[in-house]
Amino acid sequence: MKQKTAVQVDDLTVAYNYKPVLWDIDLEIPEGVLMAIVGPNGAGKSTLIKAILGILKPIAGSVSIYGKPYEVQRKQVAYVPQKGSVDWDFPTTALDVVMMGTYGSLGWIKRPRQKEKKAALEALEKVGMLPFKNRQISQLSGGQQQRIFLARALVQDASIYFMDEPFQGVDATTEIAIINILKELRKAGKTVVVVHHDLQTVPEYFDWVTFLNVKKIATGPVKDIFNDDNLTKTYGINYKVSIQE
């Protein structure tokens, strides 16, 4: 049985200056996978996500979500940015941040109401942050802030989730809590794409993987392609990962 394609990337090239950050990327992400994007620093992992989401303008190439351009499929897609990309001293509460996830479906001008608040509270509950709903966001720990970001994406009730390093700077408890939620999303038929740094946990957490280093090195099921050969090609050093044990 052939899986539906959730995200299709064709000939994507992105450059900040003269040097390309991403070069001619073709990528097909099947529906329902939990996929890691791995690669060294500066490989363009975050850039790939940002280009797919239209935050960055590519020099060339196209992206389609379920066969249609991203612009018309926005509501199918949710984004969890890197935690460090915002100022956590912003005067707002945890609940308020999660409510922002409803702004997209509300559109311009319309204010969130009871229905949106309920959805936000449910998402907070899911990530175990309900007791902190009225907490000023700077008074949350790094792991809690990450959960808030995840809850904000959950509120969007999308089919595809893009997450930029959700495990960075979080403790083991939060990491497990987050990965369990991601696995639940996959069980519900959602597609989850995660920029990931910890190679050791790839086989345990993910079923699909993309190796990236400016160019796409490989993409496919973890059990088929997560091997020393691809790791060496991606990281440039003789990489030995002891996953076969």
Added chain:
Amino acid sequence: MIKNELLIELTEYIELVINDYTLRTITLGTAILGAVTGMLGSFAVLRKQSLLGDAISHAALPGIAIAFLITGAKDSNTLLLGALVSGLLGTFWIRGIITKTHLKSDTALGLILSLFFGFGMLLLTFIQKQPNANQAGLDKYLFGQAATLVESDVWMMAIVTGVCLFVLLLFWKEFKILLFDKDYAKTLGFNTKTIDILITSFIVLAIVLGLQTVGVVLMSAMLLAPAAAARQWTNSLSKMVLLAAVFGAFSGVFGTAISASQNNLSTGPVIVIVAAVFVFVSFVFSPSRGLLFKQIRFIKNRRDLQLHKTLAFMYHIAETHDNISHPHEIKILNNFQGYTKSTLKNLVEKNYVTIEGTTWSLTQKGFNSAANLYNQLSKKDE
């Protein structure tokens, strides 16, 4: 009675504000100006664009000079229109420099600020050399002259403030998400560029409105000071904006009052200094973020910890004896860091410890409390 005299003076002043056309105009004008700049300043501060206000106000100067050169008129609306155009131009150049080159925003701001201001000063000196009797007084835009405010200026400020408030309420949600997480707002389908231009345009408008009163050089303080003060008191964006507007308005009213009662003081600088007092008081006395209470909390925490550590140390010694109140030499506490004389005194006051001569002994109460402390700590670790 000094207090009564003050009260009489105050009522007299309020009567004067109500009856005297000039004073009423200035008070209303500076209050409205303070409110609108405080409101918009909150956005500038939260976007970490504190310097933007400074750049915009300086960038407005050549516009004033050029407007005068073209029309030869000196009425404030024409000149401020020129200021608006050149302020906007400067702002969009700054944006352009930041997005198109790899210069940092502070470099771009500094560059445009000094370039436009330099050009403006050049034009001002050029105008002054011209044989035209009409030219005097343009330099009042450098430091502002509130006394030149007339009723129509105040109406103008009120209208702009009203429109600004309306737009703010209408697009509140969009402004908020842009301020907090621009990239995320983009993925939700909001045109962040439009929201950005909307906010920035209003900031430019508010600054230009204030040039006549406060002047090019000090205008940015009106934008930043009320917002910085307001941030200290609240953790909610709406309350911060409201509070900044209130602080700004009061800076205007108090500043005008002080300058009016001290005859020769120029209004703009006095308003800015009053706003700075708001900032100072907020930084020191705000309950959650203020320096004073932070320091008090810090010292109290330290004392508590010292007390707990000493008590825990005593508990470990007492534990080894059958009689928990067995006396020990005070000296043995000396090798231990958390101990000070005042901690020991505190422990005695709490009835945790009794002292006899050079020995101390733990009371039953102290022993229980220490045991609980220990349990609590190990519970927290779990």
